[in-house]
Amino acid sequence: MKFLNAGESHGKCLTAIIEGFPSNVEIDVQKINKELSRRQVGYGRGKRMEIEKDKIEVTSGIRFGKTLGSPIAFTIKNKDWENWKIPMSSENIYHDESINITQPRPGHADLSGIIKYRQNDIRNILERASARETASRTAVGAFCKQFLGNFKIEIHSRVVNIGGIKDVDIAEKGTNFWDKIEESDLRVYDKDKEEEIKKIIDEAKKDGDTLGGVVEISISNLPVGLGSHTFYDRKLDGLLAQQFMAMQAVKGVEIGDGFKSADTKGSKVHDEIYYDNKYYRRTNHAGGIEGGMTNGEEIIIKAAIKPIPTLMKPLNTVDIETKEKKEASKERSDVCAVPAAGVVLENIAAWVVADEFIRKFSGDSIEEINENFSNYLSYVEKL
Ligand code: EPS
Secondary structure, X not given: OEEEEEOOOOOOEEEEEEEOOOEOOEOOHHHHHHHHHHHXXXXXXXXXHHHOOOOEEEXXXXXXXXXXXXXXXXXXXXXXXXXXXXXXXXXXXXXXXXXXXXXXXXXXXXXXXXXXXXXXOOHHHHHHHOHHHHHHHHHHHHHHHHHHHOOOOXXXXXXXXXXXXXXXXXXXXXHHHHHHHHHOOOOOOOHHHHHHHHHHHHHHHHOOOOOOEEEEEEXXXXXXXXXXXXXXXXXXXXXXXXXXXXXXXXXXXXXXXXXXXXXOOHHHHOOOEEEOOOEEEOOOXXXXXXXXXXXXXXXXXXXXXXXXXXXXXOOEEEOOOOOOXXXXXXXXXXXXXXXXXXXHHXXXXXXHHHHHHHHHOOXXXXXXXHHXXXXXXXXXXXX
16 A cells, blocks of 8 residues: 655645555544544643644545545645635745744754755745644554454554653553553553643643653554565564654654663563464563564554654754844644654554555455455464
8 A cells, every 4th residue: 555645734734645445444434533533632732732623534435434445535624724824825925024934943844944945934844844744644544443443453552651750561451451541631541640740741831841752552463474574675663663753753663672672681582482272472572573574462662752842942043044043933832742642653553554464465355355364364273
């Protein structure tokens, strides 16, 4: 499969086209909209999320609730467009240069973007660099989540820490665990930790500062053998890492024990193999991937999210016109968007996994994919 997306943060809408999605997949648009609203919530978000109520409008590829195998196209309206029609006009109307943004924010795409694209208004960079774009990637992934649901594959996310305050670690995560995460507006398990984190978010807001954190994505019920050891661009961990790193603000990706395993002996890192009617492991330090392939265990992948670079108490920068020392520009922004980042990454993971699933069990329709999947499962069961 492939997809393209387009859209500026304060443009008219976000647009996406998915090509190669199989036919006859039942799609409930409400479920896609639910993913979009999950992305919008979370303690520490800014005013924009009060304006938007993200919903997709499907314009092709689906008829009577089922995919046709043709390109799926959709848009998500930016309600805020009403306030930006003039400054974001695509027509060649009068442009008031005094509204140009000229003070690049450290940590943002601003400075490199204007140099690379030969711009003199930072808005021409920040509009597309904005995490608003993740609404369309979330919706693309939400189609894939529904596809994967047919094969009982589940994807969840949780916040591991924000600003250094860590949620409790629970090894066995049942349904109840994920229900509790969904109830928390910080996507953490422990209520006391939630309160502590809310306090530091409030403090950061008061100080004009921002906070980052770590999110963990869990993908369960995967068959063994998605991805491949045979070639660099077919390794599933590599594919996930690339797509995760391509999300705004992600500065690190870790699969399974990741960086910790570099400090630990091999005998403590590798997951011993057992057999009881089927192969299984008692530990999952590998995070479900060995040799670039799923090994049948839960995929566990973490992402480090840096604090948002728009600070209400700005850092020093240089004005691109005068070259004078200035404070960085301020845009309306969030204090902390870590819980939302987890939701986006769930859906990004859904895209990567669905694409690999279709590659392995290939077919034009979901029925054909299901036949290939069932054949493979009966082969694996006989081992
Ligand atoms: C976002 C929309 C943006 C920001 C945020 C995420 O809207 P606005 O710029 O109008 O406030 O709230 O984006 C950023 C933090 C960023 O750096 O661009 C969204 O839809 O998620």
